[in-house]
Amino acid sequence: MRPVLVLQNDADVPPGHLHAVLEETPGGYEICRLHAGEVVPGLDGWLGIIVLGGAMGGYDVGAYPYLDSERAMLVAAVDAGVAVLAICLGCQLLADALGGSAFRAP
Secondary structure (H helix, E strand, O other), X not given: OOXXXXXXXXXXXXXXXXXXXXXXXXXXEEEEEHHHOOOOOOOOOOOEEEEOOOOOOOOOOOOXXXXXXXXXXXXXXXXXXXXXXXXXXXXXXXXXXXXXXXXXXX
C-alpha cells in the first residue's frame, strides 16, 4: 500500500490531530518538512497529498521559495487524479495553482 505525503510548511504547524488518522492509513504516511530544507518529492507513488498551513501567505515566494515547487506538485497531483487535502496555506496554494486566487477578506 502506498503512503500519504504530508507537506509541512512551518515547524509550528505539524499534522496535529491528523496524526491519529494517518497512523491508521494502511500505507502509513511520510512528512516532507519543507521548512527544514527538504525538497518537494516527485508525485509518483503517493496515495494522496496533504498540504498543511503555515504563518506565511501563499504568495510569499521571496521568503519561501519552496512554495512554487509545492504549487507545481499540486497541479500535477490534480491532473493525475491524486487525492489532495489542503489546509489553510495549503488552500491558498491549491487555489492559486488551479488558476484561482487567495486574498485577505475585508
